[in-house]
Amino acid sequence: MSDWRSTPCVERHKEFLENLITTLIDSIFESVSRENPVLRWREPGHLQDIINLNLQEEPRNQDCLLDVATKVFKYSVKTGHPYFMNQLFSGLDPYGLAGQWLTDVLNCSVYTYEVAPVLTLMESTVITKLLSMFYKEENGTTIGDGLFCPGGSFANGTAINLARFWFKKKIQYNKNIPSMRLVLFTSEDAHYSISKWGNVCDVEVVLIKTDDYGRMDVSDLRFNILEEQKKKNYPFCVTATAGTTVLGAFDPLIEIADTCQEFGMWLHVDAAWGGGLVFSKKHSVLLRGIQRADSILFNPHKLLAVPQQCSLLLCKHKSIFKEAHSKEAPYLFQKDKFYSRDLDVGDKYLQCGRRPDVLKFWFMWQAKGTSGFEKHVDHLMKLSALFKEEVEKRDGFKLVTEPCFINVCFWFIPPYLRIQNSVYDYKKRLNEVAPKLKEKMIKRGSLMINYQPLHKKPNFFRFVIQNSGVNIEDILYVFDEMENLGESM
Amino acid sequence: MSDWRSTPCVERHKEFLENLITTLIDSIFESVSRENPVLRWREPGHLQDIINLNLQEEPRNQDCLLDVATKVFKYSVKTGHPYFMNQLFSGLDPYGLAGQWLTDVLNCSVYTYEVAPVLTLMESTVITKLLSMFYKEENGTTIGDGLFCPGGSFANGTAINLARFWFKKKIQYNKNIPSMRLVLFTSEDAHYSISKWGNVCDVEVVLIKTDDYGRMDVSDLRFNILEEQKKKNYPFCVTATAGTTVLGAFDPLIEIADTCQEFGMWLHVDAAWGGGLVFSKKHSVLLRGIQRADSILFNPHKLLAVPQQCSLLLCKHKSIFKEAHSKEAPYLFQKDKFYSRDLDVGDKYLQCGRRPDVLKFWFMWQAKGTSGFEKHVDHLMKLSALFKEEVEKRDGFKLVTEPCFINVCFWFIPPYLRIQNSVYDYKKRLNEVAPKLKEKMIKRGSLMINYQPLHKKPNFFRFVIQNSGVNIEDILYVFDEMENLGESM
Numbered sequence: 019m020s021d022w023r024s025t026p027c028v029e030r031h032k033e034f035l036e037n038l039i040t041t042l043i044d045s046i047f048e049s050v051s052r053e054n055p056v057l058r059w060r061e062p063g064h065l066q067d068i069i070n071l072n073l074q075e076e077p078r079n080q081d082c083l084l085d086v087a088t089k090v091f092k093y094s095v096k097t098g099h100p101y102f103m104n105q106l107f108s109g110l111d112p113y114g115l116a117g118q119w120l121t122d123v124l125n126c127s128v129y130t131y132e133v134a135p136v137l138t139l140m141e142s143t144v145i146t147k148l149l150s151m152f153y154k155e156e157n158g159t160t161i162g163d164g165l166f167c168p169g170g171s172f173a174n175g176t177a178i179n180l181a182r183f184w185f186k187k188k189i190q191y192n193k194n195i196p197s198m199r200l201v202l203f204t205s206e207d208a209h210y211s212i213s214k215w216g217n218v219c220d221v222e223v224v225l226i227k228t229d230d231y232g233r234m235d236v237s238d239l240r241f242n243i244l245e246e247q248k249k250k251n252y253p254f255c256v257t258a259t260a261g262t263t264v265l266g267a268f269d270p271l272i273e274i275a276d277t278c279q280e281f282g283m284w285l286h287v288d289a290a291w292g293g294g295l296v297f298s299k300k301h302s303v304l305l306r307g308i309q310r311a312d313s314i315l316f317n318p319h320k321l322l323a324v325p326q327q328c329s330l331l332l333c334k335h336k337s338i339f340k341e342a343h344s345k346e347a348p349y350l351f352q353k354d355k356f357y358s359r360d361l362d363v364g365d366k367y368l369q370c371g372r373r374p375d376v377l378k379f380w381f382m383w384q385a386k387g388t389s390g391f392e393k394h395v396d397h398l399m400k401l402s403a404l405f406k407e408e409v410e411k412r413d414g415f416k417l418v419t420e421p422c423f424i425n426v427c428f429w430f431i432p433p434y435l436r437i438q439n440s441v442y443d444y445k446k447r448l449n450e451v452a453p454k455l456k457e458k459m460i461k462r463g464s465l466m467i468n469y470q471p472l473h474k475k476p477n478f479f480r481f482v483i484q485n486s487g488v489n490i491e492d493i494l495y496v497f498d499e500m501e502n503l504g505e506s507m
Numbered sequence: 508m509s510d511w512r513s514t515p516c517v518e519r520h521k522e523f524l525e526n527l528i529t530t531l532i533d534s535i536f537e538s539v540s541r542e543n544p545v546l547r548w549r550e551p552g553h554l555q556d557i558i559n560l561n562l563q564e565e566p567r568n569q570d571c572l573l574d575v576a577t578k579v580f581k582y583s584v585k586t587g588h589p590y591f592m593n594q595l596f597s598g599l600d601p602y603g604l605a606g607q608w609l610t611d612v613l614n615c616s617v618y619t620y621e622v623a624p625v626l627t628l629m630e631s632t633v634i635t636k637l638l639s640m641f642y643k644e645e646n647g648t649t650i651g652d653g654l655f656c657p658g659g660s661f662a663n664g665t666a667i668n669l670a671r672f673w674f675k676k677k678i679q680y681n682k683n684i685p686s687m688r689l690v691l692f693t694s695e696d697a698h699y700s701i702s703k704w705g706n707v708c709d710v711e712v713v714l715i716k717t718d719d720y721g722r723m724d725v726s727d728l729r730f731n732i733l734e735e736q737k738k739k740n741y742p743f744c745v746t747a748t749a750g751t752t753v754l755g756a757f758d759p760l761i762e763i764a765d766t767c768q769e770f771g772m773w774l775h776v777d778a779a780w781g782g783g784l785v786f787s788k789k790h791s792v793l794l795r796g797i798q799r800a801d802s803i804l805f806n807p808h809k810l811l812a813v814p815q816q817c818s819l820l821l822c823k824h825k826s827i828f829k830e831a832h833s834k835e836a837p838y839l840f841q842k843d844k845f846y847s848r849d850l851d852v853g854d855k856y857l858q859c860g861r862r863p864d865v866l867k868f869w870f871m872w873q874a875k876g877t878s879g880f881e882k883h884v885d886h887l888m889k890l891s892a893l894f895k896e897e898v899e900k901r902d903g904f905k906l907v908t909e910p911c912f913i914n915v916c917f918w919f920i921p922p923y924l925r926i927q928n929s930v931y932d933y934k935k936r937l938n939e940v941a942p943k944l945k946e947k948m949i950k951r952g953s954l955m956i957n958y959q960p961l962h963k964k965p966n967f968f969r970f971v972i973q974n975s976g977v978n979i980e981d982i983l984y985v986f987d988e989m990e991n992l993g994e995s996m
Contacts, residue, residue: 028536031601038605039528042612047517057624062850065624071632073869077876083602086873087609090866094613094625104622107860110614112520113572116527120576122607123531124583125599125814132949133593135546135554136583143560168657171859179707210834211859217831218668218857220709264838319860325614327862342706345699349753349959354939354966356946361551368707370660370700371596371808373816377579380562384575387566450843457845460621470838477843 034080038087045091046110050098050487052495055463057095065093095466100488101495104466106263106291109323109485117381118325127371128166129350129364131357134374138363141166141376144383145330148316151296152332153309163339164332165367166375170290173315173331175215176368178202178255180313180333181284182219183342185254188282199251203242205234205269206473207262209288222251231419232267234258236274243281255284260305261292261321264472264480265418266425268292271307287311290329292423294321297391301399304423318379321398321424322391323484328375339366394486398424405481405493412497414504418478426481430455430500432507449476451507458503465499523569527576534580535599539587539976541984544952546584554582584955589977590984593955595752595780598812598974606870607814616860617655618839618853620846623863627852630655630865633872634819637805640785641821642798652828653821654856655864659779662804662820664704665857667691667744669802669822670773671708672831674743677771688740692731694723694758695962696751698777711740720908721756723747725763732770744773749794750781750810753961753969754907755914757781760796776800779818781912783810786880790888793912807868810887810913811880812973817864828855883975887913894970894982901986903993907967915970916961919944919989921996938965940996947992954988 048054060068069089078086096102098110128134128141145164153161167173182200185191191198199222204212206225216223224246227238243253256278258269271287278285287308293316295301296308308314313333318324333339344365346353351365364370386394402424409415409428414436418427432451435444452469459465469479481496537543549557558578567575585591587599617623617630634653642650656662671689674680680687688711693701695714705712713735716727732742745767747758760776767774776797782805784790785797797803802822807813822828833854835842840854853859875883891913898904898917903925907916921940924933941958948954958968970985 032532032536035532035601035605036529039532039608040525042609043521043524043528046612047521057621060624061846062620062624062628066628069625069628071629071869073632073636073872073877075877077879078873083605083870083874087605087870090609090625090629091612094615095622097614097622105616105860107614107616110612112524115611115614116524116572116576118611119528119608120531120579122604122611122814123535123580123599125586125596125604126583127594127596127815131551132546132955133584133586135549135551136558136579139551139555139558140560140579143562147562168661168862169858169860171857172657172661175707175857209859210836214832214834214857218664219707325611326616327860343703345703347699348961349957349969352942352959352966354942356942356949357550368660368664368703369658370698371594371658371816373657380560381572381576383562384567385572388562388564390566453841453843453845460845466621468838470841472837477841480838 030080034083037084041084041088042091046098049096050100050110052100054096056099056101056466057460057463058093059460059463060093068093098485100485100492101465103482103496104468106320106482107323107326107484109487111323111325111382113385114323114325114378114382117378120381121374121377124374126374128374129362129367129370129372131361137374137376138361140380141363144376144380145332148330149332152314152316153334161336162332162334163336163366164330165339166372167329167331168369168373169327170209170288170315170317170329171211171214173329174209174211174257174286174288175218176331177257177286177313177315178212178215178219178221179368180338180342181255181286182221184284184312184335184338185252189252200254201246201251202255202257203239203253204257205259207232207265207267208257208259209263209290212257212288228267231422232262232265234269234274236270236277239274239277243277253281253283255286257286257288260287260289260308261423263291264425264470265427266291266421266423268304268422271305271310275307275310284312285310286313286315288315290315290317291320293317294391294395297322297388298395298399299392300396321395321484323394323486324379324382328379343368397486398483401483401488401490401493402426402481404490408493408497414501415497418475424482427478428481429478430504432504434507445476452477452479454507455500455504459499462503465496467496519569523572526573530573530577531580535587538585539589539599541589543585543588545588545590545955546949546952547582548949548952549582557582587974589974589981590954592971592985593957595809595971596812596815596973598976600812600814600871602874603812603814603867603871606867609870610863610866613863615863617863618851618856618859618861620850626863626865627850629869630852633865633869634821637819638821641803641805642823650825651821651823652825652855653819654828655861656818656820657858658816659698659777659804659806659818660700660703662818663698663700663746663775663777664707665820666746666775666802666804667701667704667708667710668857669827669831670744670775671710673773673801673824673827674741678741689743690735690740691744691746692728692742693746694748696721696754696756697746697748698752698779701746701777717756720911721751721754723758723763725759725766728763728766732766742770742772744775746775746777749776749778749797750912752780753914753959754916755780755910755912757793757911760794760799764796764799773801774799775802775804777804779804779806780809782806783880783884786811786877787884787888788881789885810884810973812883812975813868813871817868832857886975887972890972890977890979890982891915891970893979897982897986903990904986907964913971916967917970918967919993921993923996934965941966941968943996944989944993948988951992954985956985
């Protein structure tokens, strides 16, 4: 077995890494140029012809590896391109990338101070700062604690588990009591992970109606809580959303918090998408009431454009993570360690080994400052407002609903449908427009923007941005390109 | 708002990334040299004095960022160092790192083919290959499917959720039937995540006795299944372990599979640590019977030394992921897409956004070939056997139990305890040795090796390796260094 650190090996490996990285750095910047496509669409069979993905018995040589790495990059979607507006993430911040690269070099897991001293303290610094931003400090003392999670769905699931733990403790739950159904409430526009993880945790999930703007209807919430109580079920948790996935709506947090208080329920706020507003003095008003949440999910990888993935679950109750999750595994959290066991954060997590997601966020924060994130958020909000105005100005574009956040939902109405909006199959025909237009964009590689139906509304487009590099010309480009592609439909 | 892609910005960012990466590449190779320490231990207060972790209102300049990145690296533990033997992961494969760096540049989430075409096909290639290795093919057809998971604990949790779903479907579970306790069985030496996720899924977990080698006692398993049946509870799942965390034991899979078949239970095998043996013709015999598992957890980031994290949950039942997890979110998995929805893998996951963990593994596989992983595993097994022989040879070292895998568990007995092993507080005093010796290693930065108690056994050390760069001199070094540090105790 060759030792990869022997001198000839070291030189060969160094050279390989340097060659690869030089190519990558050039490619990144070139690939997000507006002259280059967002993607190069290929059918799966064709793509497999271009890149030989098969796993072989024998090694491939370095030239071959460089070649295949180049192809993997070339045929992957350029999520950092200004015309990539397809998901609730985009952009590629150079400092975020630097933090990610450094993380990879550390190749570590954050559970004990002895293996991850710097990252442990860094996580604590970021969590403390975010707690002080979301939950205003009381007498200068930070309340609560936080977890880094592999994505928002997992964080929502963890919150449901905590809410159940808290509720069972409160009512002194006895597991020998026959069948007791715990019920969680969330809006019909909430993220689907709530229902998914409701299944995992084996609790009922009741979906509450939303209004025209996508906000939870609090009177419907109250009605449903009372209904469940009549059935002798146990309402234990409401998960509200601050920035829904499609419409970007904010549930009325204060009224929901009042309702939770009245019925003795846990309030979880899914601010995965909207949470980044906490950095903006101007726009954080949309989060009003969030400090009353028992737990808050916030994804810096969404609005703040931190690289994938960076999700946090913040919680007002400082000791509940340990109470609910701790198993004190004696092979990791030895009781006779020479340093304080409080420094080992792993025991409060549902994960054991855990990839560090803090460094890229922390590094970006150092590079931009808190003020940089504020400028970023304000810039995106301003562009979204401009986008909305443009929808209202242009023929053939129509708002689905009045937006209050980044999301601007709209229909593109092609010329042949503009004059016949009273025909009997108008809705059906409008529903067919978005998928067709999307296909054209993707095949041309000129733009990626998402579409979906919602309730009884036919397919519409959802404009979103997270990339600071997007400017007003790009906004106009989106309209021009859609008109361009839609012309011939 | 400055556009980071405007020319002066591009040049500044490029230069920064190039400077950082050049420093990093040099540092990696230097830091794993045997002349350099595994870690530079600092108390938290001291570390915070050295690295200013605070988050500021204003940005830091590039020089300052480079400086702080260098310090983060310097004071982090060198998990790629040959003397880092502290966890079930170690090493830093240059091709794995290259794959990780490339992943970061793609900054993507794997849920739809349209945003992750290459990675989708790559995941499928790796999963299909692993399925064919773990579950022998029947008539050339691969059976089953797989998921990439953020760590082994999460994968174990997912398996419990699937087992429950399968069982409820089988018995045509009616949720209106009062209190029905589902019971899962695992050994007392199994990973703690089984109990942790048993809580999340709200199922009972019964711990089964192990024998002297750490293997599940199948007669105790049968006894407990029958006991639970008597209580009118529902035994639904056994999770067996292939390579336990501490002793490295392999549960008797064939007898356990027979038991599961007899009682109509799901068999999950946690092969997070031992699964890599599937690559070795010589040693895969330890996994005999694994093809009978309904689900298998395998962590390439452990034995195969793929960078953190790379975990897979493989499952024999091809369609169960979708059946159990699907929510068909209409904003992601549109029914009127222009390409086949079967290409979108996200709906079968418990996560929504998901960081790609396949590329680093796939890239290493290309670089080493299947044969390279085999050599790697065989090399590690050979060194472990040598380590065990050395324990038996040397005064003051004593095996805890006869090993069969990588783990060699042993006591270091300092000179003052060697002659008095009949004194009344011998066990207590032996128990104090490992923590003290560990403190000395860490403070000197010369070696990291884990210790723990187990059942009634006082603290002992656990030797493990995953790093191909470790050689026979390193094995001897471990003994010499422990003797050296233990001399003065």
